[in-house]
Amino acid sequence: MLQLKNVDVHYGSFKALNNISLTVDTGGLVVLLGANGAGKSTLFNTISGLNKPSAGNIEFEDKILNGMKPSAIVNAGVVQCAEGRQLFPQMSVHDNLMLGAYVHRRDKDGNRKRLNEVLELFPILEEKAHQPAGSLSGGQQQMVAIGRAMMSRPRLLMLDEPSLGLAPLVVKQMFETIKQINSLGTTVLLAEQNAFAALKIATYAYVMENGQLVMDGDRETMLGNEEVRKAYIGA
Numbered sequence: 001m002l003q004l005k006n007v008d009v010h011y012g013s014f015k016a017l018n019n020i021s022l023t024v025d026t027g028g029l030v031v032l033l034g035a036n037g038a039g040k041s042t043l044f045n046t047i048s049g050l051n052k053p054s055a056g057n058i059e060f061e062d063k064i065l066n067g068m069k070p071s072a073i074v075n076a077g078v079v080q081c082a083e084g085r086q087l088f089p090q091m092s093v094h095d096n097l098m099l100g101a102y103v104h105r106r107d108k109d110g111n112r113k114r115l116n117e118v119l120e121l122f123p124i125l126e127e128k129a130h131q132p133a134g135s136l137s138g139g140q141q142q143m144v145a146i147g148r149a150m151m152s153r154p155r156l157l158m159l160d161e162p163s164l165g166l167a168p169l170v171v172k173q174m175f176e177t178i179k180q181i182n183s184l185g186t187t188v189l190l191a192e193q194n195a196f197a198a199l200k201i202a203t204y205a206y207v208m209e210n211g212q213l214v215m216d217g218d219r220e221t222m223l224g225n226e227e228v229r230k231a232y233i234g235a
């Protein structure tokens, strides 16, 4: 579904991504592990069209994404839920969610149906629909951010550190929801520092260090890998 071939990204003279080749198969839940600063956000922003690769190719289904505008990439079905949530805190939960529907603004019936699906995933957001998004707890705000991305009807949903700053119990629920989103038919690419929880729901995983992919494998391989366990799981 998504294929990156030999992608480089520079910030000025600094090479933030070095020769990245990665595949996400349709229906997969692919996890990208890596420490702070490894380049995960840079990679997501590059797929989303916010960063321009200095070399390589990004293909999604039958389209070449590199060179496309970010809005066209969303239209093609690739939607990013950025790190740090980036909600509009004064706006209501409902209005924040509906921002994600902008790309399909002419399809009012479709958006209504989609909103119901999002509220089924996150029932608490129905109760909070008319409250300012900024008044919600961290976990609930993360639900709004994922819900807003889902309103854009992604075929590939990219989640950048959705568990960041959340309490352990909330993190657990968040991973369950991500698994559910995937099992309902959305392919997921998930960047996480919470390696163990992420690998448990992954179909496949890559490890990134200093802008390079240094290891990859399916869930069992990665969970059983001594280096991965030492560096990322701490067991």
Ligand code: ATP
Binding pocket: 011, 014, 016, 034, 035, 036, 037, 038, 039, 040, 041, 042, 043, 083, 161
């Ligand atoms: P984090 O989880 O902290 O966001 P990350 O793995 O997503 O980490 P990136 O944010 O992609 O890492 O950063 C990769 C490298 O690129 C880091 O060394 C960072 O300092 C650098 N970097 C990121 N954005 C820029 C920028 N706009 N200009 C210059 N350097 C940048």
